[in-house]
Amino acid sequence: MSAYNDFEYAKKAIGYGVQEYLVKPAAFEEIRATFEKIRRTLDGTTVAFDPNSGVQAGNPLVSQTFVIVGKRLSSCTLQNIASELGVTTSYLSRLFKEETGQNFQDYLLSVKMETAKRMLDSKIGYKNKEIARALGYQDTQNFCRTFRRFFGKSPQKFKTESGQ
Structure with a gap:
């Protein structure tokens, strides 16, 4: 949070990897939402996912698997993803390997x-x-x-x- 409303400070902060740049006076709800976003990031619930990782899928189930991994990297397993998608783990595992050329655990x-x-x-x-x-x-x-x-x-x- 800063009392400076000058873009140069914001630009410098971005270079340091800030999550958000709030200008005073900031509403309590805005501050709370910002800290909640940072907490979720540190907890791993919103860890960034790079869709340009070189792995692509034509199958919607595998594409959904990529999205789920990106959203819940810290807690995802093949079992809970398969359950969420309504398929068996062996089917999703086989499909993932066929589509991507690598097994799910390696990915x-x-x-x-x-x-x-x-x-x-x-x-x-x-x-x-x-x-x-x-x-x-x-x-x-x-x-x-x-x-x-x-x-x-x-x-x-x-x-x-x-x-x-």
């Missing part, structure tokens, strides 16, 4: 790891614990091990190398 892991990379690369300065929580990991060490296996370096080393 989910790659989306989580690419999201972690973007979060580490952002100017917000997320801690490993915050990223792990946003991606649905209960244990930060498990997240760090998975990140290291996926990228060949720890989240801390990635952050250091990217200049964050």
